Amino acid sequence: MQHRKSVVLIIVGAMLWGTTGTAQSFAPLASPIAIGAIRLAFGGLTLLVLLFVQRKLLISSKSIPYIIAASIAMAAYQPLFFSAVLQTGVAIGTVVAIGSAPVFSGILEWLIQRQIPEKKWWLSTALSILGCALLVSNGDSIRVDLIGIVMALGAGLSFAVYTLISKRLVRTYLPDTIVAVVFTLSALMLSPLLFFYDLSWLLEINGLLVALHLGILATGLAYLLYARGLVGVSSATAVTLSLTEPLTASLLGVLIVGEVLSLMSWIGIGLLFSGLTILSLPSKKRHRGSLSL
Template identity: 35%
Template structure:
């Protein structure tokens, strides 16, 4: 299976990455007393509730599109969503935001490409390989810590788990897009089930979530960075390959770095500047629409030739020449 990229799909996936990139800076700016896993659970639960209510009010029958055949990828996406939140935020807590982001989002494009190749049989192009390698190198430079680097082995392991979960989610959602499923309903279900996995931490942190800072933070994280961002992401998946979407997700650390410089007073060092250029270049490479393969071109040509033959035969029948 070989899929060419559509620029509208690229724009949707990038829009999701931009919204996801606001999560870290918003968390720092709000300075909430709630634990990271508590915030992660509240984020996806709130986003799931918002999307579910939207579906019920606008298209009540949409949940009926979730047939028995759609539940395996739906459950896989749900598990990946919940585990990603816990793993990534635990990685941040143990080894710092810079290292955790570099590990998780450096792994994500590779894991997405591998999972898509295994599960969907999608051919990984040379442009994807070059663009992904360039973007990962840029991500590593962008997330270079200013001070001493604290690398916790378990923190790195959590980051790897998070990156692998992102790949599983992306490919699972990609499979759902081809099954006639209403994707808004599907995203609502994945967020709600994923949030249920984190419910023990969310419930234990309710006092901290009840503060004004936490409520404002969750009001942004849930409806915008979860409900809206995931909706953009799965809509884009209809038009781009899952591996491409995984690489485009690297826009998230780039946006987070830009917001940190604009609103949190961080400065752009030489490695960050170089990394930004590499990251943007890599994203540009994987965003380019692919060329049709010779095999698909031959099939299209054969189909066109057959169509011409049929039309010619019909004309001859009308003229009595056959």
């Protein structure tokens, strides 16, 4: 029951992430990096205020190093991902960043926790990554840039590290507390970047509404659901389930923005959906292997 609940929470959270692109299409022209910093600030501060009012903001000093590490990982993800997309294009940047995150997560679980992901994780992750690759290609021209690839891999690693640390923290603290503190610190870390970008778009109605949506719903609430879902699944499983994001983004693009997907992209959607469905099914036997030294 806990596994099923966690899967649902993570998928719903990833679906909220998937609304980011559609929401930005209604906003004035703004830098993706600036938007990334603003959404962290809005999301983190909103949760922080709610927790402060409810007097649930309690953190032990022993956990501060882990919280700082998670904050650095999340702060690094934003500029790395958007810079990778600008450098090497949406298709390659998205596939490498989002597709590498589950792989890095599985490797980290293996190296740090000495846990081998179960067999269905390997199958579902392979199907999901292949589906994601076909989905975002959509007939666009492909250009490979080494710096962009490295940045995208850095983004994937950052998300995997954030998930692994958050998984550890939610064993001790409320997920609400972890998300609020981590995202507020991440926003503070990224705040110097805002001096280099034009933020006048926040003064426009469309810009403010989009910022509020991205911050409160697509970031604060989305990551809160994701953190709560980490209670019942492994970090590797959670990261693979987060591939619901590109699936949602593509379907919203078709239904709301009017985008047209190629046959290859629809095949990608089918593979991605199949992979996520396999991973969502409860295991008959929860097996965790370990490696001997």
